[in-house]
Amino acid sequence: xxxxxxxxxxxxxxxxxxxxxxxxxxxxxxxxxxxxxxxxxxxxxxxxxxxxxxxxxxxxxxxxxxxxxxxxxxxxxxxxxxxxxxxxxxxxxxxxxxxxxxxxxxxxxxxxxxxxxxxxxxxxxxxxxxxxxxxxxxxxxxxxxxxxxxxxxxxxxxxxxxxxxxxxxxxxxxxxxxxxxxxxxxxxxxxxxxxxxxxxxxxxxxxxxxxxxxxxxxxxxxxxxxxxxxxxxxxxxxxxxxxxxxxxxxxxxxxxxxx
Numbered sequence: 641x642x643x644x645x646x647x648x649x650x651x652x653x654x655x656x657x658x659x660x661x662x663x664x665x666x667x668x669x670x671x672x673x674x675x676x677x678x679x680x681x682x683x684x685x686x687x688x689x690x691x692x693x694x695x696x697x698x699x700x701x702x703x704x705x706x707x708x709x710x711x712x713x714x715x716x717x718x719x720x721x722x723x724x725x726x727x728x729x730x731x732x733x734x735x736x737x738x739x740x741x742x743x744x745x746x747x748x749x750x751x752x753x754x755x756x757x758x759x760x761x762x763x764x765x766x767x768x769x770x771x772x773x774x775x776x777x778x779x780x781x782x783x784x785x786x787x788x789x790x791x792x793x794x795x796x797x798x799x800x801x802x803x804x805x806x807x808x809x810x811x812x813x814x815x816x817x818x819x820x821x822x823x824x825x826x827x828x829x830x831x832x833x834x835x836x837x838x839x840x841x842x843x844x845x846x847x848x849x850x851x852x853x854x855x856x857x858x859x860x861x862x863x864x865x866x867x868x869x870x871x872x873x874x875x876x877x878x879x880x881x882x883x884x885x886x887x888x889x890x891x892x893x894x895x896x897x898x899x
Contacts, residue, residue, distance in 0.1 A: 676848030678812065681768065686812050686846045688766045688773070691877040691884065694759040694854070701830035702759075702870060717759065719869040723832060729863040736831025743831070745824050749889035751782055751801035753825025754818050754840055755856045755870065763877055765884055773807055773814065778884045786816050796820050799836055814844040827858075835862040850876040 679687040697712040703723060704716035725733060736743055746752045752760060757777060764777040771789035776782075788807040798804065798820040805818040823836040843855040852874040859867040 676850075678846045679849060681770075683770055685768075685770075685809055686814075687768065688814065688844065688846065688852065689768050691763050691765045691882055692852065692874040693763040693877055694761075694872050694874055696759055696872050697761075698872065699756070699760045699828055702828045702832060703830075705830075717870045717872045719871055724865045724868055726863060726865055729833075733831050733833060736826070736833055738831075740829060740831050744826055744829055746826070746829065749780060750824070751780060753801060753821065753827075754784070754803050754805070755842060755858070756825065756827050757782060757784065757802065758842070758854060758856075758874075759870075759872055762887060763882075763884060776884065778887050780887065780889055786814075788814075793817075793819055797836065799823075801825065803838075803840070812846060816840075816842040816844070818842070833863065834858070834860045837862045844874075847873075850878065 681687045696717060697714040698717045700711045701714065702717050704718075704721050705711070705714055707713040741747060746756075751757070757779070758764075758775075760777075760779055762778040764775050764779075767774040767776065771787070773786040773788055775784040775786070777784070782802070784802050784805065786805040786807040788809070790808075791806065793804050793806055796819070799822040800820050801822055801824075803818040804820040805816050807814055807816045809815070818840045819838075821834070821836055821838045823834070826833045838858065838860045840859075841857045843853075845853045845855070847853050853871070854874050855869060855871050857867050857869050858864070
């Protein structure tokens with residue numbers, strides 16, 4: 641067999657192998673990505689169902705920071721490193737930090753808001769249907785409803801702890817638009833905050849079967865000089881029989897008040 645013929649045979653074999661892999665993947669309702677196979681639902685969307693968790697200490701401070709007492713160091717999740725505060729808002733942020741033990745609503749077991757709920761140090765479960773995506777959180781039994789049925793936000797203003805979320809698919813990315821917030825929630829434990837005018841656009845993009853690239857753009861003309869972004873990764877929990885447990889902080893507070 642000549643060298644030219646061998647190259648042709650080898651090339652044909654590789655093409656056939658690639659075709660077999662592709663056809664097998666498609667037949668199983670899955671598709672390849674940069675990091676592996678992405679499972680799909682019956683309607684062809686990426687299947688995000690499962691238990692996930694953000695493995696980042698950014699719940700303490702989403703900006704890069706050094707370690708301090710009780711706070712691990714972190715590279716942060718703010719794209720560019722710094723939140724673009726307006727001057728007056730930066731003053732409020734500094735005051736929040738000084739009084740964080742009492743001002744932070746998470747310290748009083750209120751719902752932490754969006755996007756903070758997504759990168760807190762607790763697992764959460766995604767349940768997905770064609771018209772609704774639920775995120776069910778271990779923290780305080782929080783449940784977030786993301787409507788993917790094409791409906792629009794209700795007329796406001798409305799002040800909800802987790803806002804009102806409407807999702808749509810752009811290719812393999814779930815894009816979630818959330819408005820109607822309360823101004824009482826923060827973005828972390830260090831005093832980073834927003835007003836009721838906050839507008840959040842999140843993007844959930846699967847990267848293989850066990851990772852979701854999470855990106856959110858935050859816009860609040862009352863607090864920030866421009867829209868800005870955060871990025872992190874959500875990891876699938878794969879331990880045997882993994883399940884959400886209970887972190888009912890209301891009960892802990894009750895025990896502290898009424899021992």
